[in-house]
Amino acid sequence: MSLPLSPAESVAVARLHALLELLPAALDKRLGVGGVTAFEHTLLDALSHRGQEPMRLSELARQTNATLPRTSRVATGLEKRGLITRSTCPEDGRATNAALTSLGTDTHARSRVLYANAVRELVFAGLEQLPGGGIAQLTALSSAVLANLDPEHPAGPTESSNAR
The missing domain is CATH 1.10.10.10 (Winged helix-like DNA-binding domain superfamily/Winged helix DNA-binding domain)
Incomplete structure (x- = not known):
């Protein structure tokens, strides 16, 4: 049997839920x-x-x-x-x-x-205090979660397809 989420885990997943709810509407x-x-x-x-x-x-x-x-x-x-x-x-x-x-x-x-x-203002501006502007960290974190959710699907478009 698993243990309940730790306080740190609870905060992390609550913030993820908030992000998933608020970002699409914004x-x-x-x-x-x-x-x-x-x-x-x-x-x-x-x-x-x-x-x-x-x-x-x-x-x-x-x-x-x-x-x-x-x-x-x-x-x-x-x-x-x-x-x-x-x-x-x-x-x-x-x-x-x-x-x-x-x-x-x-x-x-x-x-x-x-x-x-909108993405620059709503997402990336909040990451500016992180090293390198936080984009690499956001990519790594979301890719790690996506790999568990859908291991057969690539995490998203490649860097080159976004450069268009």
Whole structure:
């Protein structure tokens, strides 16, 4: 039988819970002026890396660490707003592909700037007192936790894909 969490463990996980609750809402608020939520921006961002080449919704879900039902639901909303197109996958008629429209590309360009500014202010500014600005520590900590949550999935986009 396990022992209860130590006081230090309790504080650490409580702060993690707070971060997981507060950050998405704060990002949504900042991105709202660009007409998207943080998750919608994440989907548009993943699609933008493909240019005009379509991506299967299952791959989009995998890349964004979301469930396929959530990805499909949000993609339906993005399609209704003219930001993406969805089509049947020619290689597998059971699968659905998505691709950015020109409006989606423009929306992504606006939301990308809003997102970068929000992340710098809401996340990175709080890490500035740590050595190297704290980004390497945040990456290491989150990667270690993600490795336990989903050992078969890479922790996230590579440094080179974020440089776009």
